[in-house]
Amino acid sequence: MATYILRRIFSTIAVMVMVGVFVFLLLRLAPGDPAAIIAGDKGTPEMIAGIREQLGLNEPLPVQFVHWALSILSGDFGTSIFTGLPVLELISQRLEPTVSLSILTMILSVTTGISFGIVAAWRAGGLIDRILTVFATLGFSVPVFVVGFFLIYLFAIISHWLPVQGYQPIDHGFGPWLVHLILPTVALSLGYIAFIARIARASMLEVLSEDYMRTAAAKGASSYAMLFHHALKNAGVPILTVIGLSFASLVGGVVITETVFNIPGVGRLVVDAINNRDYPIIQGVLILVSALYVLINLAVDLSYTLVDPRIRY
Amino acid sequence: MLLDVRDLETHFYSEESVTRALGGISFQVKKGETLGVVGESGCGKSVTALTILRLLPKLSARTVGGEIHFHGRNLLELSDREMRKIRGDQIAMIFQEPMTSLNPVYTVGRQIAEAVQIHTKASRSVAMEKAEEMLRLVRIADPELRVNNYPHEMSGGMRQRAVIAMALACSPELLIADEPTTALDVTIQAQILRLIVDLKERTGTAVMFITHDLGVVAETCQRVIVMYAGRIVEQANVIDLFARPAHPYTQGLMRSVPDRRRGRQRRLPEIPGIVPSLREPIVGCSFAPRCPFAIDICREKTPALRDVGSSHAAACWRAEEVMGA
């Protein structure tokens, strides 16, 4: 067990180094001299040389990488070229809406997706199964911003039930916060519900044909106990895996959803950063998001033992 | 009469065909008796068991005719809810594969306790105590430790003991054992057989013992039914059956059992030919193509089960000649 965890942590570090190299090169390969960009239009050649010296840009690339990696590890993600503020501070200011949207989406899509998958597998080939299969294929295909505008049009513009756009911080009250997040969450969740439902259905279907399901039925277990007690825990490992892996595409979806609904989150920060060529911000977000992805999947891997006692590392 | 099955017919449906898995079978199980059900694989033994408990997949299998009276109630007319109350409480079942018939993600104790909790209002802790007691009853060493084992931490024989413990946890009146020893090592087989016989004596439960092994039947059963191609071809007391088999198929089965007393034989005689497909309707006696006694009438008309002695019946046109042969 301990050796497995160590090995797994080691490979996690290896992946992070890979990401680090990639992101580092991204900044260094960016067109134009970073020192000149920082100095701005009024920079004199002397100023630029000074900044170069200060940033260590005259050192060989591997040395620069080590310096850069060390400062990242100590929490220094550099300063935004455009605003001059520390990157980490800019990101943390924008964190709340993004985290709110992501967590709500995860909750909605995991609960609904798994329920749909279970129901479809339970009556495989039946009417509900067919409807859900069509829905799942559609859910894969309709992009989040099309769903988003459709929902806005239906529930905000035509019926005025919900706000069109924007975000309310949670300390202004839970109600306004939730009301502003309903449409974005539903729009973003649709694809994940379809994805999770499809995996849950397939893995439930496999489990339902196992001998121990017949044993449970012979005991007199109810359909509910069969599905949720006996089958779901056995189908859990593949479902957990896809939930972990889908985190990466969730982030992409969050970026787009924030733009559709005008939510001032990390996604907007990145999109604005591209327009301003603000590389340190792009860099910082890339590193944090990949680190989070890698950590989530490490946690998923280690949680397999909780779901399935046969897995011993 | 505990169980009275009449003209039971079960069909399986696929996109291309209908399989007539049970072609109208009738038999009875008395209180406390052990009935052996014998036949080759695919003859309908397991389907009979699953039909009685109504555990066949709803989409692909249907019981199209007959009645199953248990304590005078027709199981086929019960609601799903009433049927669930009977399963595991009054009728329990043991399956063939001990390696796969326990849920791998729950402890053995919890799975036995579940059966208790479904059918009594026992609390979790009381049910767990009962589980431990049941493990002791099926002679698993250190039951107080083993209740907390997961199935993969047990050997095949021990798992089958746990399955038996689970089946008997609610003191059922009828235990259906579907090839409970087939997947086990020979030495373990004998232990499990002795355990079932022993527990039957102690609890007085009736047992329907499904097997392809005539040796097992001789050791455990009082009465036997022999099945072939979805029908009962012979029904008798165990002594009569072995002394005077009245169906050529039964005779064939007996000849292909290795006899330990005769030592090593050159070669076991086998029944020539193959089991007929149940997808097409069968004309005449289904055994006729493989039967050394077959005459014209066998290929034209299906023989019904008829008495050939006291409580001895066979479905063969030439049963008397077969018995004499």
Next chain:
Amino acid sequence: MIGGGFLALLIVLALAAPLYAGDPSSMDPFKRLQPPSAEMWFGSDNLGRDVFARTIFGARISLVVGLLSAVGAALGGLLIGVIAGYVRAFDNIAMRVMDGLMSIPTILLAIALISLTGSGIGILIVAITIPQLPSVTRMVRSAVLSVRERPYVEAAVSGGARLPKVLWRHILPSTIAPLMVQSAIVCADAILTEAGLSFLGVGVPPEIPSWGNMISNSRLYLSIAPLTIFAPGICLAVMVLAVNLLGDGLRDLFDPRAKRRR
């Protein structure tokens, strides 16, 4: 296979666009945000451009990006995957690089790549293809690893056959089927990514009509002229659906077992 037929129809419609769809770029300041009419079936956008014509021409961008990315990812993944499946030393490095790529969300990775060079269709296709490489590479690599253990491949190698020949003869044929299925998935994903990037304003240059651009451009006019958003939006969904159905169809074709299970 309905998906395949539908996709073929969409391709024909897109190719034949100049014959019937009208000019997607001509602006008319006096016909801004018009409702649908006989002249402009889907109405006009905020610059007075014909939404129907732009929607039809927009299909071309989606198809080009989708198909080229699928081909690019398939060829790239095939090359890296086959080498990784054969050369141990390369395998370790390549797979760690793929792990790294996988841990960066597709859209962010594409954004980062595009932010280096500025927008353009060529760089856009490269930026969309690179994040797709890990899934194809992993699939090809595992197929190669499983095939090379087979007796007939071992026999061919120990019989003195040269490596490229073995690859060509034995490994490629068994990799082709899953590769095609995976390519369909990549194609659908690439179309969605292009639309997403264009919607964010970092994809196709704004003067070229693409569905993502159109939706982005009309965002503010949702309540006045909803068709300016929904026409390209629905077309996008239909095209992705067609590609996904084609992928499902291909999988059923190559793996009949999967069909029965579903």
